[in-house]
Amino acid sequence: MAVLAVLQSVLVAALSAIAFGFMAVELRRLARLIASGTPGDEILTDVPAERLSKLVSFSLGHRKLKEDASAGILHAVFLYGFFVLGIGHLEVLLEGVTCFLVAFGGRAFTYDRVLPAGLTSAYHLSQDVFAAAVLVAAAIALARRFAGRPARLLPRSADGERILWFLLALYVTFFLLAGPSLLLRQRAAGAAALSLVQPVTSFAAVAFASLATPAVEALRGLGFWAHTLVFLAFAAYLPTTKHMHLVFAWPNLYFFRRQRYGLPPRTFFEKTEKFGIDQVQELPWKSLLDSFACTECGRCNSVCPAHATGKPLQPMKVLRDVKLNLRDRTDAALVSDSQIDRSRPGVVRGDGGYLQVDGQVHLDELWACTTCAACVQACPVLIDSVPGTLVALRQSQVMMESRFPQEATTAFKGLETKGNPWGLGPDRRMEWAEGLEVPLMSELAGREVEYLLWVGCAGATDPRARKTNQALVRILKAAGVDFATLGSEERCTGDPARRLGNEYVFAQLASENVATLTPYRFRKILVTCPHCLNSLGKEYREHGGNYSVVHHSQLLSELLAAGRVPLDLAKSSDELVTFHDPCYLARYSDTVEPPRDVLDRIGVKSVEMTQSGKSGFCCGAGGGRIFLEERIGKRVNVERTEQALATGASTVAVGCPFCMTMMTDGTKAKGVDEQVKVKDLAELVAERLRPGAS
Numbered sequence: 001m002a003v004l005a006v007l008q009s010v011l012v013a014a015l016s017a018i019a020f021g022f023m024a025v026e027l028r029r030l031a032r033l034i035a036s037g038t039p040g041d042e043i044l045t046d047v048p049a050e051r052l053s054k055l056v057s058f059s060l061g062h063r064k065l066k067e068d069a070s071a072g073i074l075h076a077v078f079l080y081g082f083f084v085l086g087i088g089h090l091e092v093l094l095e096g097v098t099c100f101l102v103a104f105g106g107r108a109f110t111y112d113r114v115l116p117a118g119l120t121s122a123y124h125l126s127q128d129v130f131a132a133a134v135l136v137a138a139a140i141a142l143a144r145r146f147a148g149r150p151a152r153l154l155p156r157s158a159d160g161e162r163i164l165w166f167l168l169a170l171y172v173t174f175f176l177l178a179g180p181s182l183l184l185r186q187r188a189a190g191a192a193a194l195s196l197v198q199p200v201t202s203f204a205a206v207a208f209a210s211l212a213t214p215a216v217e218a219l220r221g222l223g224f225w226a227h228t229l230v231f232l233a234f235a236a237y238l239p240t241t242k243h244m245h246l247v248f249a250w251p252n253l254y255f256f257r258r259q260r261y262g263l264p265p266r267t268f269f270e271k272t273e274k275f276g277i278d279q280v281q282e283l284p285w286k287s288l289l290d291s292f293a294c295t296e297c298g299r300c301n302s303v304c305p306a307h308a309t310g311k312p313l314q315p316m317k318v319l320r321d322v323k324l325n326l327r328d329r330t331d332a333a334l335v336s337d338s339q340i341d342r343s344r345p346g347v348v349r350g351d352g353g354y355l356q357v358d359g360q361v362h363l364d365e366l367w368a369c370t371t372c373a374a375c376v377q378a379c380p381v382l383i384d385s386v387p388g389t390l391v392a393l394r395q396s397q398v399m400m401e402s403r404f405p406q407e408a409t410t411a412f413k414g415l416e417t418k419g420n421p422w423g424l425g426p427d428r429r430m431e432w433a434e435g436l437e438v439p440l441m442s443e444l445a446g447r448e449v450e451y452l453l454w455v456g457c458a459g460a461t462d463p464r465a466r467k468t469n470q471a472l473v474r475i476l477k478a479a480g481v482d483f484a485t486l487g488s489e490e491r492c493t494g495d496p497a498r499r500l501g502n503e504y505v506f507a508q509l510a511s512e513n514v515a516t517l518t519p520y521r522f523r524k525i526l527v528t529c530p531h532c533l534n535s536l537g538k539e540y541r542e543h544g545g546n547y548s549v550v551h552h553s554q555l556l557s558e559l560l561a562a563g564r565v566p567l568d569l570a571k572s573s574d575e576l577v578t579f580h581d582p583c584y585l586a587r588y589s590d591t592v593e594p595p596r597d598v599l600d601r602i603g604v605k606s607v608e609m610t611q612s613g614k615s616g617f618c619c620g621a622g623g624g625r626i627f628l629e630e631r632i633g634k635r636v637n638v639e640r641t642e643q644a645l646a647t648g649a650s651t652v653a654v655g656c657p658f659c660m661t662m663m664t665d666g667t668k669a670k671g672v673d674e675q676v677k678v679k680d681l682a683e684l685v686a687e688r689l690r691p692g693a694s
């Protein structure tokens, strides 16, 4: 017996050293891989209190996971089970390592030797309850996967399922150990097999109650080894799986990005000759950390408009590609330009992704992104790098390889030569305002205005977007707002160039616009385009432009609330309106309520689409995609239009000129453009102006 006890100690110690040693080596390797990324120019250590609060609310508080109640409960059981049951696993290992003491007349270490009776009971109860809960949760999670529900967990992941089988084995063997242990303890105390502090274990104890004590001891030994071996195998296996998020999600939550949302690292043209990214190590370390923090829950895929419409892009796969490329294929470029014949059977998976390019991002994937940030919004561990990574890859394609969809050529040329992606010259930038007597900044002789009205390229060029600006001007005049525009001095903010990967053109346009704005005096910039809102308000800072920028929905909401807009509410009709949230307004600029407030205040009945607000579905125009053909899958704007039509609304309200184009095209494609109108918020307000008010 004494020899066996010593042997058991040696074996448990050796196996633990191997399992945890392997885990430590693998973790160190992964940490080094993550650190091999570039430092980036981001500040990720400021506001520690806010970072800690996010860390706690998103991890322990399950802030995002709660949105899907069943998944949230399952995850909470696994996470809290991990902490609580970890204490028990440690006891089992300590008992194993110290059982050699038996050879010297002592006893192996167990917590009851050092804990007071009350705490020992609490400990046993916690282990009992959590082991049973994790067992049930793992069984439910496996059943959900086999049943194909929810769809975002498809295709089934062998890795994910293996972990669940491990959990099942771990807690079946837990009860195989705990049941006989309880029975032996109770027999020694002359008590019945049942114990109130181990209610579930009691069932196992009762099941073995007919066995003689030597048989129960043998069964306990079997349970001990089975449980220990499964646990150590699990510990060694974990670092090789997606469950490494158990380690990497914590730092990822803490180092979340507050700035440069959806963008790659800044390019300093004067200091480098290589633009964009084509090797994985050129990504910032934070983007590499993101890839290891990913839980592969599929939430991002389920909200991605490109994925939903049959493009090969899946944000979760992009992260996986980054991880695989970093871990296993460090020599391969991150971009794959392989010719893929999508019509060939077996080339495209059931979920739309390509089979052959694991570990690389295919060109079709990187050009499919609308930079809508729905994937960012959906992620429970604050992974925000996918649109930025894809734009970084575009930068390399555009600025180093001159390889981009042919349709982008016209937009780039227009931006470079005319400062307008549609090629409208500066001399025609005020055509939209004919007859409206719109004041120009250049005519104010240095006087400060309240609002500089930024017209935007679409607003100056596109017939429908021109109408939005015309309606807005009528409202501003009726409300007595002091404003003026730049007229022919205005150039595109550069947003489409930046999102299409042409950072050089963006930088040029940004510098030009900042130089134009500098001599003028204005309190705020007013825009009708959320892309201009984001560029001017957030992205011009790095080019020396610090502006307070408001979207017209915000100003309209304020003017209406202050009673400054003379309305004739008798004009409010029975039209049912649904508002389509622009991604760059709701998600990038955190503006959800003002458009709805405007609709309320002008007395229209409104109805929400299933995906709305920050969880809205893109119109398909962002990321410069408005200038590109959509050759794969269903058109994103048609999908969004169908969602709008499903509400039964007769008017789709928008707050973005790109959304206006896409939704109007969508109603035409569905053949309902006569019955369902697409109108900007400004148009809806202007329709209700009191006669003669403007």
Ligand code: SF4
Residues within 6 Å of the ligand: 300, 303, 304, 305, 306, 307, 313, 314, 315, 368, 369, 370, 371, 372, 373, 374, 375, 376, 386, 387
């Ligand atoms: S930004 Fe939008 S389109 Fe791009 S990967 Fe994320 S969800 Fe998909």
Ligand code: SF4
Residues within 6 Å of the ligand: 293, 294, 295, 296, 297, 298, 299, 300, 301, 315, 316, 319, 378, 379, 380, 381, 383
């Ligand atoms: S990126 Fe976030 S949402 Fe997408 S699979 Fe990973 S953890 Fe889930």
